[in-house]
Amino acid sequence: MAAFRVPDARRSVPGGNADRCVQGTNDDATVSKLSCATLGYFQDDFVHLFVRRRTRRPPMINRGYFARVQAIRQAIQGFMEAAGGGSGGAQIVSLGSGWDTNFFRLREAKAEPKLYIELDHKEVTCSKCRSVKKSPALCGLLAGEDQSGEAKVDVESGTISSAKYALLPSDLRDPAKVKASLDVAQADYEAPTFILLECVLAYLDGDATRNLLSLLANTFERCCVLIYDMIGPDDPFGQQLIYNVESRGCPLPGIRSFPAKESHAKLLEECGFTCGGVHDMLEVYGKYVNQDERKRTERIEFLDELEEWHLIMAHYCLSYGFKGSPDLFGTRAMPLKLQT
Ligand SMILES: C[S@@+](CC[C@H](N)C(=O)[O-])C[C@H]1O[C@@H](n2cnc3c(N)ncnc32)[C@H](O)[C@@H]1O
Incomplete structure (x- = not known):
């Protein structure tokens, strides 16, 4: 592996554009997910509706995204089963959701929760509205069972409201705004709720993350939270990773506030959750991702740079925590189960 020489990228972050750069990370994530879907790593019939220019990512990136998406889908499925599905009142809240397509995937499979709420910066929710409005397939999935339900897609305000899905602009650094957005979305604070923070907290500083997680733990009576994020900022590889992102003007304060698996466990406990587990993505890929899917996808592209993989x-981890009744969020609802 090459030796890394990393200047301090924080000095080159152009102040005013930081939010715009953070929003741009969603484009990267979506393009990578489309690259995977196109190659057959996983099925996503909707992600192409959000991407203007397709780019084929290198095999290592595709495999990493496969692990991330597969693990999150397994966790959602585990929760939905434990919570009795949409008819059991299950609810999913995705914060910093970007152009994620999980709602449309679940809805098409008739496996959607009672309510699916997504929050992100207004710029991101406005562009999501634009793509949804242009797509009869997505609009159709927002409509009610008999296609009669009213779905309002407002590109100007960046909001979508429908019987089973709500998209709203919000700033995750401001707990009062997050709570107000959840209120507008008519979140049910007593319903079993799965909260997803997929590659979001690295962009928030430590206090903002603590305030956000504490708000969630204090607001939802029975919930589990799943966090996918970066760790390991201090070794040469981590420094290079941070430099690559921050030199584009995108600060990553979160990785410094919560640099290791232990700090993620402590964070969850401090904010009012019981920590269910923290695994780096190597463990997730080796032990928790469905082994048949793993074997199938390893045949798609050859990967020889194993040291870098x-x-x-x-340098990425999944952490998860619970709050509320242990019968619902006990072992059955553990987001990840060992695969044998
Ligand atoms: C790397 S993208 C991940 C998107 C999506 N969760 C995924 O994994 O595909 C990070 C997302 O977090 C959002 N985000 C970061 N900070 C935020 C904040 N303070 N308020 C709202 N959204 C934020 C960004 O706008 C962006 O959509």
């Missing part, structure tokens, strides 16, 4: 995967 191990390094990348060790």
